[in-house]
Amino acid sequence: xxxxxxxxxxxxxxxxxxxxxxxxxxxxxxxxxxxxxxxxxxxxxxxxxxxxxxxxxxxxxxxxxxxxxxxxxxxxxxxxxxxxxxxxxxxxxxxxxxxxxxxxxxxxxxxxxxxxxxxxxxxxxxxxxxxxxxxxxxxxxxxxxxxxxxxxxxxxxxxxxxxxxxxxxxxxxxxxxxxxxxxxxxxxxxxxxxxxxxxxxxxxxxxxxxxxxxxxxxxxxxxxxxxxxxxxxxxxxxxxxxxxxxxxxxxxxxxxxxxxxxxxxxxxxxxxxxxxxxxxxxxxxxxx
Amino acid sequence: xxxxxxxxxxxxxxxxxxxxxxxxxxxxxxxxxxxxxxxxxxxxxxxxxxxxxxxxxxxxxxxxxxxxxxxxxxxxxxxxxxxxxxxxxxxxxxxxxxxxxxxxxxxxxxxxxxxxxxxxxxxxxxxxxxxxxxxxxxxxxxxxxxxxxxxxxxxxxxxxxxxxxxxxxxxxxxxxxxxxxxxxxxxxxxxxxxxxxxxxxxxxxxxxxxxxxxxxxxxxxxxxxxxxxxxxxxxxxxxxxxxxxxxxxxxxxxxxxxxxxxxxxxx
Numbered sequence: 001x002x003x004x005x006x007x008x009x010x011x012x013x014x015x016x017x018x019x020x021x022x023x024x025x026x027x028x029x030x031x032x033x034x035x036x037x038x039x040x041x042x043x044x045x046x047x048x049x050x051x052x053x054x055x056x057x058x059x060x061x062x063x064x065x066x067x068x069x070x071x072x073x074x075x076x077x078x079x080x081x082x083x084x085x086x087x088x089x090x091x092x093x094x095x096x097x098x099x100x101x102x103x104x105x106x107x108x109x110x111x112x113x114x115x116x117x118x119x120x121x122x123x124x125x126x127x128x129x130x131x132x133x134x135x136x137x138x139x140x141x142x143x144x145x146x147x148x149x150x151x152x153x154x155x156x157x158x159x160x161x162x163x164x165x166x167x168x169x170x171x172x173x174x175x176x177x178x179x180x181x182x183x184x185x186x187x188x189x190x191x192x193x194x195x196x197x198x199x200x201x202x203x204x205x206x207x208x209x210x211x212x213x214x215x216x217x218x219x220x221x222x223x224x225x226x227x228x229x230x231x232x233x234x235x236x237x238x239x240x241x242x243x244x245x246x247x248x249x250x251x252x253x254x255x256x257x258x259x260x261x262x263x264x265x266x267x268x269x270x271x272x273x274x275x276x277x278x279x280x281x282x283x284x285x286x287x288x
Numbered sequence: 289x290x291x292x293x294x295x296x297x298x299x300x301x302x303x304x305x306x307x308x309x310x311x312x313x314x315x316x317x318x319x320x321x322x323x324x325x326x327x328x329x330x331x332x333x334x335x336x337x338x339x340x341x342x343x344x345x346x347x348x349x350x351x352x353x354x355x356x357x358x359x360x361x362x363x364x365x366x367x368x369x370x371x372x373x374x375x376x377x378x379x380x381x382x383x384x385x386x387x388x389x390x391x392x393x394x395x396x397x398x399x400x401x402x403x404x405x406x407x408x409x410x411x412x413x414x415x416x417x418x419x420x421x422x423x424x425x426x427x428x429x430x431x432x433x434x435x436x437x438x439x440x441x442x443x444x445x446x447x448x449x450x451x452x453x454x455x456x457x458x459x460x461x462x463x464x465x466x467x468x469x470x471x472x473x474x475x476x477x478x479x480x481x482x483x484x485x486x487x488x489x490x491x492x493x494x495x496x497x498x499x500x501x502x503x504x505x506x507x508x509x510x511x512x513x514x515x516x517x518x519x520x521x522x523x524x525x526x527x528x529x530x531x532x533x534x535x536x537x538x539x540x541x542x543x544x545x546x547x548x549x550x551x552x553x554x555x
Contacts, residue, residue, distance in 0.1 A: 049388055168405060169398035176384045176395070176434075180446065183350055183377030184399055184453050231433070233390040233398075234405035 002154075003147040006031065020256035025143050029264065032145040033248040035153045036209060037218070037268070039160055041244025043202050044223030045237055046195065049175045053220050054106070055094060058113040059203040060215045062090045064120030064134040066204070071130060072123070079133065084204050090116055091200035095192060140211035142252065142264045149208070156205060160198055164237075167191055172233055210265040221272040222247065228279035243279075247272035293327045294506060294518040299362035303328040303373075303457055303489035304349055309357035311344050317512065318344045319355075324508050324517045328362060331483065331490040333504035333520075335497065337533045340511040342493045343380075346459060349491075350375065361457075376455030376488070378446045380462040386435030392445055393417055393430045399449050416452070424448045424478055443475060451482060457489040463499070476503045497524060 010027035020026050047056055063083055070082015090112055097108045124130040173181040174188045182188050206215040226239035251268030254260055260267070297305060304326040311319040318341045326332045336342050348355045351372060360368040396417045397409045421427045424444050429437065437445065443463070450458055463475055476499065483490050494500050500507060500520065507523040509515040511532045516523045 049385065051385070165404050165407075166402060169402060172390070172395075172398050172405070175388070176390075177379055177382040179347075179350075179352065180377045180379050180382075180449070182352065183375040183459070184449070185374075227387065227389060230389040231391070232405070233388070233394050234408065236389050237404075237406035 002151045006147040006150050018253060020253065025145075026252075026256055028145050028147065028150065029142045030249065030252055032142060032150050032153055032209065033252050033268070034245065035150065035157050036206065037222075037244040037248030038241040039153070039157045039202060040206050040218040041222035041226075041240040042164060042237060043160065043199060044219035044221075044244075045226065045240050046171055046175075047199070047219050048223040048227060049172070052199070053216060054109050054113075055091075056199065056203050056219055057216045058094070058109050058116065059087050059091055059200050060207050060212045061113060061120070062086050062116045063137045063204060063207045063212060064124055065116050067134050067137065068120060068123035068127075068130045071133060083208070084201055086116075087200040087204040088197055091196045092193065095196045099189070099192075137207055138211055138213060139263065140207060140209050140214075140265060142209050142268075145209060153205060156201060160202065163194065163198055167195070168237070171195060210268070214265045214269050217269040217272070218244070221269065221276050225272065225276040225279040228276070228283040243272060243275050247275050293330065294522075296327070297325045298366065299368045300364060300366040301328050302326065302362040303332075304491075305358075305360045305362065305368060306349070307358040307360075309345075309348060309355055309359065311341070311348055311353055311355045313344070313353070319348070319510070320513050322357075322510065322514045324514055326489065326491060326508070327506050328489050329483070329487050330505040331480070331492060331503055332506040332508065333492045333494055333500040334508045334510065335494055335500050335524075335532075336510045336515075338495060340532070342495070342510065343461060345510065346461060346491070346493050350377070350459065373456035374453060376450030376453045376458035378443070378450050378458070378460040378463065380493075381439075382442070382446070384435070388435060390434045391430070392421075392432050392434055392437070395434050395445065396420070396449055396452060400452055417448075420448045420452055423482075424451070425474070447475060447478070454486075455488050457491060458483075459491045459493075461493045462496075463492060463494065472499060497529075500524070 006028075009031050010024060013027040013030055014021055021030070047053060066083035066086030067079040068082070069086060070078030070080065072078070074081060094108055094112050097103065098105050120134065124134045170181070170186045170191050173184070173186055174191060178188050203215055203219070206218050210218055222244035223236075223240045225243045226236045229239045229243075230236035248268050248271075251271040252264050254271070255262040255264040255267035293301070296302070299305075302325045306325065307323050309319055309322045310317065322345070334342050334345060344353060347353045349359060360370055361373050363369055393409065393414065394405050397413050398405060400416065401410070401413055403410065418427065418430060421430055424447055426441060426444050426448075429441060429445065434442070434445070447460075458479070460479075463472060479490060480503065482488075492500070492504065501524060504520055506518065507520045508517045509523050509528055509532050515532045516525075516528045
């Protein structure tokens with residue numbers, strides 16, 4: 001039902017004065033980028049504030065085990081469920097052990113990373129079909145995005161926007177000092193668990209589209225650039241969203257040019273890295 | 289009839305009542321069978337040497353650690369409740385990412401309102417914060433980055449944050465640590481002024497006996513167990529300090545506090 005609106009949006013995008021926009025898969029990819037890039041970039045703001053880059057990477061790497069487990073237990077349609085469920089469990093597991101405070105956050109994530117990657121290799125290594133299934137997530141392909149993916153992406157964006165709206169301040173205060181946030185009636189456990197759950201879903205979705213290798217970059221790089229540009233926590237949010245959106249769209253369109261013919265995901269991430277470098281130079285100049 | 293604040297434990301005049309409190313972390317006894325109370329609307333200091341369990345006691349009162357025993361909070365209707373009061377908390381030192389773009393105004397606004405910072409800060413909230421910054425005597429910090437503040441300035445902002453909560457009890461963890469003497473004197477002076485104007489209870493954790501002697505009306509001295517509790521002059525004696533701090537006992541000049549229990553007004 002909602003797919004109708006996706007097709008309508010694609011039709012609108014086809015009116016853009018760009019040759020590559022004549023193809024349906026490019027329209028779909030651009031539409032997905034318009035939803036995905038600001039979503040990952042604004043989620044990245046918290047990932048950078050909480051120093052969760054390694055955490056996001058670990059969630060991303062759970063995709064192999066998740067896809068394999070889904071396929072083994074639920075059959076052909078399994079990976080769709082297996083991936084987000086595994087990601088959620090890993091995310092919540094890491095947070096739970098971190099809250100126990102017996103090991104450093106880094107160590108816990110390191111152990112989970114090792115566990116989930118080796119589990120993925122164990123499961124996929126013995127079965128060529130599973131290996132093929134998992135292999136597609138190393139490099140995702142945004143050009144293969146379906147209308148259904150785009151609908152899910154839009155829904156996830158909406159949910160995350162609502163979550164950010166009511167928890168942006170609380171998450172910031174928890175990042176500064178959890179004890180005083182708790183004393184001042186912010187239930188930090190509630191926010192942390194909800195945040196990690198949503199983040200796990202966002203990362204897994206990003207992996208599906210851009211692949212494991214680039215998913216982390218979709219979150220971190222625009223937020224890092226925003227940090228250089230912004231003087232306020234309020235404006236950092238918009239700088240991140242804009243950097244993400246501009247680099248995503250520009251990267252995708254550049255990748256489709258005849259002279260370039262780049263992989264789309266790599267072109268998007270490379271564009272945001274260039275914007276990051278520019279923001280660094282801007283910061284140096286502004287500090288003078 | 290005047291009333292002794294150091295022995296009165298009726299709920300109307302007691303902010304916190306602690307009964308047989310024990311805390312064990314990783315099978316190590318941090319606190320053992322502590323019973324004491326914290327009088328309402330006065331400044332109480334919790335003293336003891338490093339590692340005596342002062343911070344753990346504070347965390348137990350705040351409800352952050354598991355404990356055995358009972359902690360209850362006195363209410364104005366003369367009953368005790370387990371329901372925690374509205375806290376204001378000033379941490380000892382905070383470790384945060386100092387490169388995070390965040391102004392003092394934004395930080396304080398975030399703790400006052402749910403409206404996300406990226407929607408801007410309302411005029412009403414801005415006025416409220418500027419007034420508070422004026423009160424803690426740092427109005428010029430409003431647009432500065434939180435990460436660029438000095439230790440003393442940051443403490444003043446954390447104090448402003450706690451006061452903006454309109455607290456019933458304000459708890460300060462080592463307010464003298466990491467701040468120069470002048471800053472500490474100013475901080476304690478400000479708090480005294482506020483406490484009298486707004487009637488809240490102040491709890492101070494400190495190992496700095498000079499600060500305690502100068503500002504506290506009631507002192508609780510612990511070293512895993514309760515050593516003594518009461519008037520500063522009775523608690524900060526040579527014998528008690530020897531017991532708590534060991535051989536190198538600092539001598540303390542106690543300022544005579546004339547504060548009386550809040551109940552003396554209505555009795």
